[in-house]
Amino acid sequence: MNSPYMGKFRVSQEYKGAAHDGLDLVGVDSKNIHSTVNGTVRFVGFEANGFGNYLKIQKDGTDEWYIYGHCSKIIVKTGDNVKITDIIAIEGSTGNSTGSHCHYCCRIDGVKGKFKDIAALSGIPNKIGTYDDGYREPVSPPPPTTPSEQKFAIGESVIISGQLYGTSAGANPGAIVTNRATKITRYSKGSPYPYNTTGDLGWIAESSIKAADTAPFAKQILLNPGTWNVRKTPSMSGEILKTVNGGSTLDYYAKENGWYKLDNGYIGPEAVKEEI
Numbered sequence: 001m002n003s004p005y006m007g008k009f010r011v012s013q014e015y016k017g018a019a020h021d022g023l024d025l026v027g028v029d030s031k032n033i034h035s036t037v038n039g040t041v042r043f044v045g046f047e048a049n050g051f052g053n054y055l056k057i058q059k060d061g062t063d064e065w066y067i068y069g070h071c072s073k074i075i076v077k078t079g080d081n082v083k084i085t086d087i088i089a090i091e092g093s094t095g096n097s098t099g100s101h102c103h104y105c106c107r108i109d110g111v112k113g114k115f116k117d118i119a120a121l122s123g124i125p126n127k128i129g130t131y132d133d134g135y136r137e138p139v140s141p142p143p144p145t146t147p148s149e150q151k152f153a154i155g156e157s158v159i160i161s162g163q164l165y166g167t168s169a170g171a172n173p174g175a176i177v178t179n180r181a182t183k184i185t186r187y188s189k190g191s192p193y194p195y196n197t198t199g200d201l202g203w204i205a206e207s208s209i210k211a212a213d214t215a216p217f218a219k220q221i222l223l224n225p226g227t228w229n230v231r232k233t234p235s236m237s238g239e240i241l242k243t244v245n246g247g248s249t250l251d252y253y254a255k256e257n258g259w260y261k262l263d264n265g266y267i268g269p270e271a272v273k274e275e276i
């Protein structure tokens, strides 16, 4: 199998032809995305309502363009020649995405609608599950992942155990949190509180981030049709924070009293069609 990851990764959505022209993949051992072909970078760009930060690589001598979507960061630029296993991007959740993943697909000449069966091309099983492609990250030298001044990458799961500030300049913490799993959504260079959290709950100082590597990976749920309430506490009497539409997928981090703990709030078991 030839995946954009090294080591373990997860298939979170299957290839379904026109309905979903790629595989959704989630790195387990690493969020580094590697080129799956020897080729040339033909396009690097951003699509707010689509692939977010994404790139297209043409495989040498073919009309197959491989696309890697929703990245938090792209390492290469248009015109670069890349080899299989070169790190080209970091997984993220940019564009139309509800959780960190890579939409990995192949389109003829890069044209939307002219897709090829990426599962057949790559040998990645077209079935939700966790797999290992057998490659390992080189131990030395360490691959470039994030700029040196940015310790935690956008899209990364972290645990905050400390003060959460209302504003980036805030002298007073808006809240003190304990062991809350969240994701980094923005980075403010030079700020004493450089990291923003999912849902714009506030900014965090690096000293409030307990760990990145040990943060529990988000799992995902698929919602039943309808409209569902997200509540502050895991019970029907909990304050309603917002509503979400059925049919979508959400990240969750834990279950409490049968309820699913989201980035911000809880959703009840009746809303959930399946855990994916």
Ligand SMILES: [Zn+2]
Pocket (backbone or CB within 6 Å): 013, 020, 022, 023, 024, 102, 103, 104
């Ligand atoms: Zn996808």
